[in-house]
Amino acid sequence: MTRIDRKAIPVPTLRRMPAYYNYLKALLEKKIVYVSATAVANDLNLIPIQVRKDFEFTELAGKPKIGYNTELLIEAIEYILGWNKMTNALMVGMGNMGHALMSYQGFKNYGLDIVAGIDSDRKKQGKEIGGKRIYGPEKIKKVIKDYEIGIGIIAVPVDFAQETADLLTAAGIKAIWNFAPVKITVPADVVVQHENLASSLAVLSQRIKQQKEK
């Protein structure tokens, strides 16, 4: 697969990859070694042509009337997403949300290991959460270097989100996962994924309000 091909993977396809990945892993546990695009589509509420198009990015060809090799598909998805290698992440902000995300072991299945935390509260510094140590903000550059951090996760209050992003990018971080419900500005070579739980809640609560008024 050439670099140009991989660059061309559209975001909606990327976002469906984890669903395929989890589904295929469950199949493999049940010793189902081949699966058709139609079966995948049925089970995941997608249309077969969409699944086939998404699977084209794996460069695997399905066998007629048999389907795709489950194990090879899993490996191809891991390769595409870089999940075959673990990326170290730093959690900045050890409030409830930061603490929660740091305790969650599930991200390791997706190649992400949160290895250390940062918090401005001196009482938290030097302590450990699930074996991961918390440092003060003045240590951020050293921690990023020592732990070979690839992703910075922002879980600080809204007012400190931009400042935190600035600290992370100044220390060389090129990928940020932002859980603070505010837009942050970063240099052009830095990628940011906004995780806006409040926005999802806004959509959900407005729909509930509508239903009540019917």
Next chain:
Amino acid sequence: MTRIDRKAIPVPTLRRMPAYYNYLKALLEKKIVYVSATAVANDLNLIPIQVRKDFEFTELAGKPKIGYNTELLIEAIEYILGWNKMTNALMVGMGNMGHALMSYQGFKNYGLDIVAGIDSDRKKQGKEIGGKRIYGPEKIKKVIKDYEIGIGIIAVPVDFAQETADLLTAAGIKAIWNFAPVKITVPADVVVQHENLASSLAVLSQRIKQQKEK
């Protein structure tokens, strides 16, 4: 505001509402009682015309050269989203993610109160997390009735997500916030908001992989 007007609020506008809300609350704390659409746009990385269009749904008119009344805007957003009334939520699945979300106090700012939990693990049942009691799945219908639950939150493993959604909708739940990385099927009158952290991570990790290969 008529029902038809409110129904018409587009999802992207709804998703921006929490950012406006947090921003306006911060302004009010600094005793800034009027704000222009241009200032909001600058501070939140939006274009002024977008902000003005979004604010039209509040039915508030900005005063020329003065702007919008901060406090009235906050109240209007709370009203639109139903955040002026608290909705009780039930957390199903008390693994790391469920535990984490239940411990997070921040959702109360957005009108959501997680008041009880469900887990199939007998060792967890009867215990409390942050003062909120955990029940067995056989109690789900009674818990939903007793606690007047409006939103069901799914944080169970992928294989149990559909089953959980079926239990919730059978018990009368019309709104589901799904953190399991799998699509779920629900009756037409039920709204589902998928929160796919794994999908966000897929986009982020693939971009990191691309950068490394440059």
